[in-house]
Amino acid sequence: MSTPPRDEREYFERIYTAVEQVPPGQVATYGDIATIVGDGCDARIVGHALGALGARSATVPWQRVINRNGGISTSGYGQREALAAEGVTFDERGHVRMDAHHWQGPSEQWARAHGFQTLPARPGSVPDAQLRLF
DNA sequence: GTGATGACGATAT
């Protein structure tokens, strides 16, 4: 690679920061985090970053990050248990009720202040005519 | 520098 893209470490840090914005009781998908981080970040990169959390797993709410299927990709980490403790509900299949807990993304102000991006409105799950003015 | 892997996503069948 001819392009030492930003400090590799910062790449992960940025992902961690984005994950930290997910409020309790809500969940975000790997793709969502990748979109918020932007900068060519991908859902898989988020997965790698979370896998490399290590000791940071205590400060980063990685448990609130799930796959777009609404299912838990991890196993043995008690992710589902932790989510349930925060008030997240699951359906009969064991998938998170995205309709009720899907995080809409960080506030535009915060995103802009930190150089992140906001999540595009999701058709089918549109909350209301909230901020569609821009 | 190349190839394989992965806590994924989207599309096609």
Add this chain to the structure above:
DNA sequence: TATATCGCCATCA
């Protein structure tokens, strides 16, 4: 709805 295949990008061997 579930399974199969391809694409995506960074990390590791």
